[in-house]
Each structure stands twice: as structure tokens, then as C-alpha cells.
Amino acid sequence: MKAIVHINPRSGVLDPQGQAVAGALKHLGFAGVLGARQGKVIELDLADIDAEQAREQVTKMCEQLLANTVIEDYSVQIEP
Amino acid sequence: MKAIVHINPRSGVLDPQGQAVAGALKHLGFAGVLGARQGKVIELDLADIDAEQAREQVTKMCEQLLANTVIEDYSVQIEP
Amino acid sequence: MSMAKATDFEQARALGLNESEWQVILDRLGRRPNETELGIFSVMWSEHCSYKSSRRHLRKLPTTGECVICGPGENAGVIDIGGGLACIFKMESHNHPSYIEPYQGAATGVGGIMRDVFTMGARPVALLNALRFGSPDHPKTRTLVSGVVAGIGGYGNCVGVPTVGGETNFHAGYNGNILVNAMCVGIAKKDSIFYSAAKGAGNPVLYVGAKTGRDGIHGATMASAEFDDQTEAKRPTVQVGDPFTEKRLIEACLELMQTSCIVAIQDMGAAGLTSSSVEMADKGGVGIDLNLDHVPQRETHMTPVEMMLSESQERMLIVLRQGKESIAEEIFKRWELDVALIGKTTDTGRMVLHHKGHTVCDIPIGPLGDDAPNYDRPWQAPAPLKKIDAQDVPNRDPAQALLILMHSPDMASKRWIWEQYDRHVMADTIKASGGAADAAVVRVHGTDKALAISSDCTPRYVTADPFEGGKQAVVECWRNIIATGAKPMAVTDCLNFGNPERPDIMGQFVRAIDGMAEACTVLNFPVVSGNVSLYNETAGSAIPPTPAIGGVGLMDDVTRAMGFGAAKAGDALVLLGQSAGWLGASLYLREIECREDGAPPPVNLAQERRIGLFVLDGITAGQFTAVHDLSDGGLACAAADLALASRCGLNILASKTLPNAGWFFGEDQGRYLLAVSANQLPGVLTQAQAAGVDAAHIGTIQGTDITLGNTSLGLDLLRRSYESWLPDMMEDA
Amino acid sequence: MNAAVIVFPGSNCDRDAVCALRDHTAQKVYRVWHRETALPRVDLVVLPGGFSYGDYLRSGAIAARSPIMASIKAHADRGGLVVGICNGFQVLTEAHLLPGALMRNAGLKFLCKSAKLRVENTQTAFTRAYADQAQTDIPIAHHDGNYCADEDTLKRLEDEGQITFRYLDNPNGSAHDIAGITNRAGNVLGMMPHPERAIDPLTGETGGLGFFRSLAGALT
């Protein structure tokens, strides 16, 4: 089974990457870009277990390693 | 309106970050992790235009800047 | 005037102000302050900004000297290095933020110290970092090490300033409070140094750099409080660094400095817009009027107090000459930096803030500085510790002990750290970490001169005896600079201690400064800048007292830069200085005997100076092939460093009078190990005698083993042991 | 020969490149701001090391879309010499002037150390002054130096002699130990090691001298 973890800078936390991307897009002539935020997605291949257990496990992984909860928010999505 | 762009290492392309994540998770005792891939998500705030136009624009942004198609695949999602 | 609601003492107390401080505010204002005004008083009077516990003691440090252009009080210290050039440098702590978020905390520490240096007109040319972590087996240590190191590298590498040196210690005393001290050294034209006094009314105030967010609000107050269980909840105050913006800010500011537009300039560091604007106005003897609506903002609905206290990074405040606005704006726009005119200086002596059509602050500026609290905190000198007699320490195999010491946390190679730092960008690095020299050596671009830079402190000694330990920190730094062939010029410091409201901690602080002051005075090594970090304690347990000293020296001929990596087979090993086998508070005692007791080695300043000048003369005359000072681990560890770096074995005879532990591992101060070619040896020994310097021919460079008395150790084994400790500890981190 | 060093926001080895070129290679060295659209008349264009645009998004990606890049492409198409060092190499791959991509180092850490290289092809304008198969030391300092390309590309690089420098002790996981490559025509070179930091015995190694001397002789 698969888990997809989205990790994004917390709102209010500076996101220099996103800023640079927005700036570059504007320079390239994409005037309609008002802002950008950049985050990570981590796709995990997991041994098959039940979905609730998997979610619990992956949440633990986020807290312990994948996300830096001081400055990042995360969300977990489990796919069969 | 919003666009969400997912950018992932192409299959077959080396993904050192994903590998490291999988390794580290196993070290932490998450034995069920078979593999991991790390990608990026870029969330764009766009001036309101119609969704099809937006998709076209964002696809252009991906081709021109956001993704390096030598090593990355991308997908675009438009949200009202 | 429509002022916001008045505050009460409860609110003041929540911001760290006490009853008497609150009374002073009421008295100076003739009314109760509103929220914005209270916020401004609270950060200006925080320990971090006002130095209220430390000020009277810092005054004991010598701050003047022939080379000093500007001592403490400005953003950084300035010394004259000849040829129309000045060197500008400072060290600063980012301890609390680095514990909470190691990567960003350390990165923003580096960013902050660079701004202090380039704000005075200098191009940053070198960075150093002094790090203290908890016990290697503490569960948090690895994450902290990997985050802090990545953060320091991530910022400095990106900006493109080489990180050339530093020091790293591990001790359980730092488990709950790591220390991250960063030092930046820059070079400026002597006739183009910029200060923070905003003289003259009616001048425009320009804001440049990153937008203001809610980052690090109350960071200065946080740096002035102990950690407790609630600290985790303070997390949203974490700042994120943007080295890319910093790099552009450096280039843009240095460009603007070549025009004659600037009256005063100041980075927005701790307490952000508040401290920068108050300090510029206060020093310039003017008032300041700001319209907060014009402050570039990253978030919506920011309140005046949030804007005034925000510690968003990569921002500068500049007071311009009238009519120069467009020149400045053009430069910053070209570098794609936010720039905004946010106010002007006035002749009222008041700080007046406007926000959405209201006056939200109107206070006299004088009291913010003049009436800042200045405490004479009770202190108590620590009891002296007992001397340890080397004869009472068990006898052990010196080669085996050396192997253990060179694999111990404080002694083992820090390659894992410094290989993550770009040490060579700017192409003027002559010696950096791993470069087999006691100090980093950085050429002054386009000249034959070089700066030697070192950061030092031995917390073991300061814990055991703050006075001797304070002296020793200065002296070791002096010695490290001398050992590269540079003349020591001046120092900066970063004084990391626990809670000053505790008399025993205050005692450590006071006595360490006394020791530093004495050493700096005798060695003519003035303190030109520095930083105090107090309240480094968690749940009542304070860090070992750690006054880090960052020194700068100057050499005229960079081709003479000396190190300890070029000893040749056949060279004689000469030990300078007196050896009494001092084992109290030594690394040997801690690592081999698991004891952390005893008085630390005393420092004889007159002797230190005599020996140092002798070494300097010898290096200038080209008499030595290698020079290394003796510090942690004494003679054997210094010899091991020299052998590893020179890729040669060596042989040192046992002492006729001292037991092996004392002779090979004693940490008597004021000593250097020299490698001297056979034909120079007689001259060196004669000259030493003439100069009143103890010099003994104690061994020879030879073979592929290190031989201590009648025990030996292969160089390869030693190298593996020395190199493997940190990578093994950090494996998969 | 005349040279231009391109300056992107975040470039930080531009001064080092200018100094090295001035001392060893070129009569005149121009600094060219990335927003320019035309190059001065030069024989050689150098994209220096650093962190253009903070290396945000991908190293070199944003710089590769700068206005100046069109004239650099035109210069390369005319057979003019182009060198990308470290971040410059990343820019050249992002701009498709060189094949492949530079990914995060296998060890995931920034790495600053001396690298032993073998000069694989001494028939280029960049390497003529080296002895065939010479070994030389030039330092690296990068986070994203792990060269990757598909098998066909790698085979072509090998077959056509486009691999110019190879690591003897691969520090970053690069495919085929690649440290530097040229385009097929041989006039565009990208390399991760920093030759401009290896020209002065006082500051360390001198393995980069051959590089600058080769260029100095390239037009004669």
C-alpha cells in the first residue's frame, strides 16, 4: 500500500523558496501569479497493513522525522 | 484561484533524498517501509481566470521552469 | 491624539518587566503606556538589549589600544590593519533559537552576525562558529549537531563567505542548552566606516530587505529567560533565514555605501525595528517618526506592536541624507529587494509611530536608553578547588591513553563538521579548519597581508575556576594567533552563562570577566565588541560557564603563515614553556580517569607574553618548520596533531622528573611545541635562553609511529581513531 | 582573449573567476549582469559558482531562464567558448546547453574538500595544457553535484570523448564518476570542481592552472 505525505511551510513562516519561484515566474512573463508556496511530497511504499494502522504509523513518521513541526505542517493520505 | 503542481523524480531516475528517507525510517524502527520517493508541491495563487486557461498557463510554467523534464514528471491540479 | 488602551502592571510583568521598571515607565511617561509602548520598553529593557545584569562588569574590559578605531557600542568592533584598511568583527550567540530549531536557529545566527559587520561598511570575509553540545549519547544531540551544522553551512555557503574555523565541545552540562556562537570578520576601507548615530532632523528613514512577518516576536525576551516546559509552546516565534536575500542585501548595501547617501545604518537584529530605530535616534540625539503603514508586510492584519517587535531576518534600516531617496531606491530595486520610506528623523527627541491614521506610540527616546535598568546583582565567588598532584594519578600506558584521548569527543577530528562548510570561497583562505594551523588565516584581498582568526574557550577550566578560566580563554586565543605567525590585535567575545539572578552564576560571570580583563590588559589585546547570553539554563540547571573569545591577528607577509603540517623527518621537537605536570581539570583526567575535579592550570601572563613574542620572532625569522600550541591533552595531543598533519612519526622521551600522565598529558599553560630543523636547533635554543624562555629539545620527527617514552602507536591506527569518532557518532544522522 | 563572467543574484564565485581569468587567461574580463540581453565582444563566457537565486526550486534553474541566457546560447551556437563552474554547470544543464542534471549529493550533505581528478580528454580548449590522463587536485564545494543522465546519454558522453574530468574517488555519487563534461561540439564545458580556487600554492592546490592556461592558449 501507499502513503502520501504532504509537508508545507506553516502559514506565517517565511518561505523563501516559494518567494523565489513566484518572482521567477513573474519575470518569465506569467503576470497572473500572485504568490507561490513550495512544499514536499513524500510517497511511501508500505507493507500491507490496515489503513487505520498505516495512518497511525505514518503520522508517527511525520512527527519523528519527515516533518519539522516547528516550521512545517503535514497531512497524510493513505492509498490502498 | 489556486493551482497545485506536483513534481516528482521520474521513475528510473536516481532519488537520493527518497532513498535516504526510506533508510532513516527503517533505522527508526519503521520496518514496514519498503521504499520512499520525494517530490515537490508548488501551490500557486493565480489571478482569477477560467480553469482551462489556468491549466494551460500552469502547464507552460512547468515546461519552462517548475519541472526539469530531464529528471522530473509533473502534474497540474486546478482549484477554484 | 488617539492612543490605544493603557496597559497595567500584569501585562508588563508578562513581558518580563518588574515592579520598579514599571514604575520608571509610569514616571517617564506621566501615564500608563499603551500596548505598543509597553512592548517597546519591554524589549529595550530586556537583558538581551539592555545588558542590565552585565553592563557594569563589562566596563572592566580594556577596550582601547593603538589599533582600535571603534570599540564596543557599535554594531561591531573596528581595528586598523594598515594600508588604509580596517577589520570589523563581532561574535554573537543564537543559543535558544538553535535549540528549538537547530537548522534555522543556527542559520539565522550566521545571518545576524554578518549583518552586524556589513552594516558598518565591511565586506564579510570569514565566519567562525563556536559550538557546545550536550553529551554525545543524549537522545537530542545528534539531531542538534546535524541541524546546527547544516544550518551554519547552509547560510554561509550560500552567501559565499568562507567558514574558516571554530570549535566544538560536548558535555552533559549542555544537554538542555546548546551554545551556537557565530563570529564574522569583515574588511572595510578605513575612511568609509558607517555608524549608527542618525544625526540631524528631517532625514528620511528607509526600510530595506525582507518583508516583516510575525517571526521571532519576543525573541529578545526569550533570549532573556530560562527554558521551561512551556518552551515548546513558544515555537511559532521561530525565524527562517533566507541567505539569498542576505547576499543581495550585502551587495546592495555595499553599493549604496559608495555613494554619499547614508547618514546612519543599522541592521534589524534582536527587537527588530524597535532597537534599530531607537538606537539610531538615541545616538544621533534626534527623534524619529515612523508610519507603520509603509512597512513592507508579509502578513495581513499585523498590529503595531507586532511590527515593532518582529525579528524577521534580512532587514536593514537606513537614515539617508535628504534628497538621496531615489539613488538608494534604484540600487535596492535592482537587487530586487523591498524598499520603503517609512518615516523621518525629527527634533522632538521622541519616538512617534503612526498606524492607520492613529498615533500608536509617543514616547521620549532618552529613557529607553538612559533609564534602562542597570543591576548590581549579588554574586558569590566560587570556592577554590584543590590542586591535584600528578603523583596521585594512576600510572597508565601513555600511547594507549593518547589513542583514547584522540578518539574522545572534544579532541577527535571535526572533519564531519567542517567539510560541510565552504572554506575557500573568495579564494583568500590560506589556512582553515583541517589546514593544520592553530588559527584560520585569511589573506586580505589584493594584498600580502593576512588576518589570523581563532575562537577559544575551555569550559572545564572556567567551571573549575572562572577567574583562571577567563584568563585562559583569552590566552589560548592569543597563543593560537601567535602560532600562525600573526600579531594578536584585538578580540570579540560571547559570554554564555546561566541565570544571573543566582549569586553563584553571577559569581562565575563576574570572575570570568575579571580574568579576561586582566589577560586582555597585560597582553594588550583589547575587547572591541561582544555579546552576552545569560539564562542558559533548563529547569534550574545551568550550562558550564562559557566565555568564548574570538581573536583577530595580523601578519604582514602571508607567505610566512605558519602551521603544524610541514614538519620533516629529522626535525627536532622543541618544547617551549614550563611543565609541572598539571592534571587538574584536564582532558586526561576527564576522559581517562573519569574525574572532573581539581583546580585548572594557572596562567602566568608575563611569561605567556614573553614566550609568545619569542615564537612570533622565530616564525618571522623562518626558524621553525612547524608550530603548535599546547592545549587540551597537553604535549602528547599536540604532538599527535603535528604528526598526523605532517604525516610523520615522532619520538618523545619520558620525563626524568614528572610521571608519564603529568608529562605527556598535563595542561600547563604558556607552552608551544616547535619542529626545528637540525641546523636551526642550536640557534633557537641559544636565543630562547637569551630571551628567558624555557626551551627543551624533547624529541625528534622520525619513522611512522608515535613513541611516547617506551610505548608506541602506529600513525595509521591513530589517524583512523582520530577521524572516526564523529562520523561514527553521526552515522545516518 | 576576452572573457565575460555572468553575475546572477546569488553568484558568489564571480570575483574569484574574474581574478583567475585576469591573472592567467584573458586580457579583458567583463562582469555581465544577468538581466542584460547582449554580451560584450568576448571569446569566452564563464558562468561562475555560487547559489544563483539561492538554489531555490532547483540549483541553477531560475538563473537558466535569465535574459542573458539567450545570447549565451547564441554565442555557444557560433562556436564560442562557454564554461560553467559548479553552479554554472548546474545552470548549463538547466539551460540544456549540456545534457543531464545535477542532483543532490549521494551523502545528502554539502561537501567541501579536495577532489582527485583525472583529465580524460586533453583535446579540448579547456584541457590542452594538461598531460594526457593527468591526475590533478581541484577542490569541490557543492550540495548538488551528483551528475545523472540516462544510459544513452552516458554512452554518448563516453563514446564521443565528452567526459573531460572524472573523479578518482567519487565524492557525490555521480554517474560514471563524472566531474566535468563538454557538449558534443566541445566548446561548452561544465564542471563541479572549482579550478579558480586551485591556482595559488598559498591557498592550496594548483590543479586549476592547467585549465586557465589551456583557455589562454585556446585561440592561438
Ligand SMILES: Nc1ncnc2c1ncn2[C@@H]1O[C@H](COP(=O)(O)OP(=O)(O)O)[C@@H](O)[C@H]1O
Ligand atoms: N564547529 C567548527 N567549525 C569549523 N571548524 C571547527 C569546528 N570545530 C572544530 N573545528 C576545527 O577543528 C580544529 C581543531 O579545533 P580545536 O581543537 O578547537 O583547536 P585548538 O585547540 O587549536 O583551538 C581547528 O582547525 C578548528 O578550526
Ligand SMILES: [Mg+2]
Ligand atoms: Mg591550538
